[in-house]
Every structure is written in structure tokens, then in C-alpha cells.
Amino acid sequence: MFNEVARFPDVNLSPVGGETDQENLRRKRELYRWSTIGGYPPYLLCVPKDDEKNAFEIFDKHRFDAVQEQGIRTGCQEFMSGFSGLKPTLASIEQRYKDLHLASKQGNKADVYKEKNVGLRPDWYTDAVFAQQHFTGVNPTALKRASDDWVKAFAKVASDQKNSEAFQLISTYPSSLYVVDNSDYRYVLGLKPDALISAPGHPVQTPNGPVYGQPAYGCASITLFSLSDFGRLHPLAICLDYKGSLEKSVTIFNKCLTAYASSDSEAEDWPWRFAKMCSMTSDWTRHELAVHLTETHLVEEAIIIAAQRNLPDSHIVYQLLKEHWYKTLSLNYLARATLVPKFIEGVAPLELPHIMNFIKQSYMNFDFVGRYAPTDLKDRGFDPSKLDDKKFHNYLYARNISKIWVVLRSFVSDVLRAAYPNGDVDVLADKFIPGFCTEMRSQQGGQLPSFPRRIETLDELIDMVTMCIHIAAPQHNAINYLQQFYLSFVPNRPGSLAAPLPSDLKELQAYTEDNILDALPVKGLDIGEWMLMAQVPYLLSAEVDAKSNIEQYAADTLHSKDSRIKAAGPAFQKKILALKPVFDKYNKEMDDKVTEYHVLDPKLIARSILI
Secondary structure, three states: OOOOOOOOOOOOOOOOOOHHHHHHHHHHHHHOOEEOOOOOOOEEOOOOHHHOOOHHHHOOHHHHHHHHHHHHHHHHHHHHHHHOOOOOOHHHHHHHHHHHHHHHHHOOOOOOOOOOOHHHOOOOOOHHHHHHHHHHOOOOOOOEEOOHHHHHHHHHHHHHOOOHHHHHHHHHOHHHEEEEEOOOHHHHHOOOOOOOOEEOOOEEEEOOEEEEOOOEEOOOOEEEEEEOOOOOEEEEEEEOOOOOOOOOOOEEEOOOOOHHHOOHHHHHOHHHHHHHHHHHHHHHHHHHHHHHHHHHHHHHHHHHHHHHHHOOOOOHHHHHHHHHOOOHHHHHHHHHHHHHHHHHHHHOOOOHHHHHHHHHHHHHHOOOOOOOHHHHHHHOOOOHHHOOOHHHOOOHHHHHHHHHHHHHHHHHHHHHHHHOOOOHHHHHHOOOHHHHHHHHHOOOOOOOOOOOOOOOOHHHHHHHHHHHHHHHHHHHHHHHOOHHHHHOOHHHOOOOEOOOOOOOHHHHHOOOHHHHHHHOOOOHHHHHHHHHHHHHHHHOOOOOOHHHEHHHHHHHHHHOOOHHHHHHHHHHHHHHHOHHHHHHHHHHHOOOOOOOOOOOOHHHOEOOOOO
């Protein structure tokens, strides 16, 4: 349960050492106070002056100015002017993005269209690009091995639909099946299994009073994939909106059941394209509210507060973690003040109380230890020891993140083994780590039940510290900085739909391009939502400046005032620099030769959650 009123841990929750450490912790406990006011997971009540950063210091100036100058109204007018009053088609929308991209580049105009986006690919809508986004897209963490229950459920639907080819494929090769499963949305939101996921249209003020746009509709999709031994991920079936069982939901099978069977007919397979759009819309909700906002920003904020309140500045764990907190507290303050109530509520198919409930449940359900990179990958069906196999050669997020984890853990290990020369004995004698763990789990503190209850071994401490850095740096990088590329072209990944979903398979099978266009917020008052969906990802995807990347952080360790960090620095820097050639090799091995995956290159990884 979350407290409605902030309560603070007793000052003696974490034992203190000498007088200097005691004074340090008392001062920091006055500065770093917990709050849950407003219904958010535990956060910092007030950002201390030394940590304060305003919006101009957080966001890239050129992008911030461009979004401010363009605005929603002007942006809408500019975008719609290219259709000459005619009803947009998907082809004309694609062309409009291409024209605006070219105009921005030729005019050296910094705006949402100047940077590349997935819509500039002529094949953006294909099964191949759709599938690859679950390997190297903005949310590459959702794909997992299909459980026996899902295999049986999809096989039964295939049988019920008399789709013998799909039934045979699912029944014969169950170990090759993977899912992206968002079936829990209604449970998380506290809705009945058949309840509509929607939010009312937002009012726009006019001289004659407020006018309301179309309601925003959402869905709880489940997407079934096959992964061949040659590494081709291919979508087999999509349950558009799970309502308690597949039988009670609309489930459609791909006409092309293997990657090699795909053909030119993909472009006009409107029912299947609509299903893929539903899948992406459903994943937008998971990514923005859970994977991105909650599991990186908000979890890391709790780590910062608990560490500040329980680890004196002299503590080696504090020294390791503090460089990964730059701008995070001020950024999160802006997220609660602006991003959630203005962007997410303005785009998502959920009203604010449901948004808050989704965030809180995502926080409570976050498995801190289970999400250690090697554990998470293995649990989802991607054993780190087998990622160089042909079957997984296209999953560059997994291949890269597993390598980065090893490098970060090696560095943390070198530092902590020097700090705790007697290993487990010294860890057990540490009087500060138990308080940190207790406060992270406490109902008066971080309220994160999956955080380690206690740290009893040096290896456990190394893993925990590595995870704190992993969340702040490579993990956040992977799920934040590709938003511009994949989200600003709205048809690829709309935040919500502007029309209700089909009520049965027969209705879906009659869908045409018009149904897809009706579901996109590209007309009337809804065009404002379109611009929000495009502009905010652009603002959040500015490239990391050189002084703030992980490569520079590795270089900075060579000059650390802490002798243990300084001693571990040369090996750390060497290993960080060695990652780039490996990642370049992975890119060359990837089947997709159009969109390379560089978001986890060391020069592009921010050392902290700073945007």
C-alpha cells in the first residue's frame, strides 16, 4: 500500500559511524525526504538546491526551442497543409514526413522532422520491421518465451478457426514461440475483463465554449512470434485486446506464417496491419508508463534517496553511485509536474487515476533482482551464453546489454574487492548497507519489496551496485533515446487509437485502409494528439553530450579522488573502449541492413538518467 501522507524513517534507521559520517547523514536526511503525495511511488519531497536543474539545463536547447516555437497549433497547421484539404492516406502521410524531413535538412531547421524516423523506410509497415523492433526498437525488453499455456491457447484458437497450417506450426515447434504479453492491463487497472479501455476526448476551448475530441481507445494485446534457428523473428498471431481468454477476444493469424512467405500483399493486408498497430499501441502504454518512466526513472530516484539517507559521502558504494545521479532528481520532478499530466494523459487511452494506478502497480511489481541483465535475459529465453548463436544474432539489445553488464560488474567488482579485502566478512561488518536495504523496502521509505532484504556476500553487493548503475545508464539509454526514431512517425506506434476496436474477427477481416486512418488521430481536434505523439519523443531523444557519456565516465575514473576507483579505472576504460568494435561487428551480422543499432555504443550511453 502507498501512504497518502509522507512519513519519514527514524534517523537511527541506519547506524552511523564516526562523528563526521553522523553529521553527514543527519544533514542529508533533512535534505532528502520521502513523499507519496499525489499517488506516485515514493519520490523526493523537495529537490535540494545543489541538485536543482531547470528545463533549460535539462533539455537540449535547440530541440527545446524548436518544440516551443513550433507548438501544437502551428505544428498541426504545418503538417496538415501538405494534404491540400484532401483526406490523408497512409501513402500521403508517408510522403508528408519525407517532404518535411527534406525541407528541414535543406533549410538546416531544427525540428521534429529533421532527424530520421522509421517512416522514411519504404518497408516500415512490414512484418520484418515490426518484428525487428522487438529486438532493436524502443522497447526491446518485452519479448519472452511463450509459456505452455499461451502455446495451447493459440493452438486452440487456430483449431477453432480451422487454420490447420497455423495449428500445425504452433503444435510442432512450441520451443520456437515467443510472445509480447500485455494481457494483464485490465487486471492492473482494476477493470473488469470485458471493460472498455478508453479515455474521454480532451476539451479544446473555442469562442463558443469547449469542444471535445474523439475518445482515446487502448487495448491489451498479445502478439505471438516464431523465432527460427536462423534468427528470423516473425509475427504469427495477434490477440488485439485480451478480455479474459483468447476465445472471448479478437485474434487474427498472419496470412504469411513464415518470414520467407511474406510478399508484396503485406502492404494491403489491412486487417493484419490494423492488428499490428494495436500491438504497437498496447506496447506504447507498457513502454512509456512501466518500462521507461517507472522501471528506470522512478526506481532510480528511490535508490538515490535511500542512498543519500543511509550512505555517508565517504562510503565506497556512495562514491560508485553518485556519478550516475546527474540531473535525475530535477528531471523526475518535471516528469511528475508536466510529462504525466500533460503528455501522457493527453495521449494515453487512460484517465489520470488509471495512469497513476498503472505506474504504482508497475513499481510494486518491479523485480529488482530478477531484472539483473543476465537473469532477465535467461528468464525470457535468451541465455547470455548462447547469444552469439545464429538464432539470436539479430537481438542486438540482448547481445550489447549483456556485454555492458559484464564490463560494469567487473569494474564494480574491482573497486569493492579492494574496499572489502576480507570479502563476505567485511560486507557483513558494514553498518550502512543494511540500512540502505531496509529503507528501500520500508513502507516509510522506498516501498520496493523486491529490493534485497539483506546483503550477506560480496558478490551480492557487487550485483546490487551494478544493477543501480545499469538502470541509470545502459538500460535507460536503450529504452529512451530511440523514441524519436520510432515514435515521431505516429502510424508506427500511436499512443492511443481514435476509433474503437472491432468487436469480432469478421468485422476485423472487412477492414480497409480507411479503418486504419480512422483509428489514427489525424483529423479534427485529434491532430493535436498526433503532434504531442511526435514532438515529445523528439524532445526526449537528444544525443548525449560528450562530457556526460559512459566513455567519458570511464576516463574520469582515472582521476578519481578515491584510490580504489582510480586503481580500477585503467582496466575499466580499456574494457569500455573495447565494446565499440564488438558492437560494430554485431551490426554487420544483423539481417536488417537499413537501420543499425547504436544506442548502446559507449559514446552514446548517458552516465545517468539526464533526459
